[in-house]
Amino acid sequence: MNIRVVVADDQEIVRTGLVMILDSREGVEVVGQAADGRQAVELARRLRPDVCLLDIRMPGLDGIEATRLLTGPGPDHSPAVVVITTFDLDEYVYDALRAGARGFLLKDAGPDLLSQAVHAAAAGDALIAPRITARLLEAFADSGSPTRPAEPVEPLTEREEQVLLTVARGRTNAEIAEELYISLSTVKAHIAGLMAKLGARNRVEIAMWAYETKRVRH
Structure with missing residues (x-):
């Protein structure tokens, strides 16, 4: 369709x-x-x-x-x-x-x-x-609120942290799968998990959270 x-x-x-x-x-x-x-x-x-x-x-x-x-x-x-x-x-x-x-x-x-x-x-x-x-x-991120966003109630796993950084750098799902040597379905599952833990509606908000929490630096 x-x-x-x-x-x-x-x-x-x-x-x-x-x-x-x-x-x-x-x-x-x-x-x-x-x-x-x-x-x-x-x-x-x-x-x-x-x-x-x-x-x-x-x-x-x-x-x-x-x-x-x-x-x-x-x-x-x-x-x-x-x-x-x-x-x-x-x-x-x-x-x-x-x-x-x-x-x-x-x-x-x-x-x-x-x-x-x-x-x-x-x-x-x-x-x-x-x-x-x-x-x-x-x-x-620099021009946003000076208050650092709260960490999720359930901490991110090591793999979720890795996926988070790739999302913040603008990688596509296919690029993430290739970079981290995981399947496309696994990438999608991790991104869904990140959205749930961070209360993010999409990967753009995931990336913004990564910058606001200083996980990605200049």
Whole structure:
């Protein structure tokens, strides 16, 4: 079955380009377009897409608030959200990821990376533009709360600590499996265990926790 996507961007030329790219990809179908966050939320709740691709800066309801509404408690169906922006250190990105976004891309990411991000989000994974993953997380961890996050009630195992570090460095599941000499299913099981122990909704929040607890240093 195709991955059903809603695309939201207030710039028509950008929105049209994103739709054309995604519709040209096998296994992806754009089912709705929105010019602002409020319209995106309405479309998502009516059309129940698998993924919403949201620009951060939109009039009325921006991408951050739209993300929070779509991924927070409420409707049974919560689509995966990928945020997209022009600036790699946009001050709003951190808030978007905290709101539940499952990926972050720059608008110059290119067709292949855009497609990868949509597929990753639909599969419950997450993708942040590789060239800025570490720098982005480090910058936002440094600018976040000075209070160090609490350690989980149930301590992480040695293997979970290893998987945590690879996730924080932006590795994909396949790359983690190869690096740690474990199966793909084992990687997925460890990531699920990390999310449960840390109260994280996705691997982006796992990575942010690793930086905030200084497990990954500059």
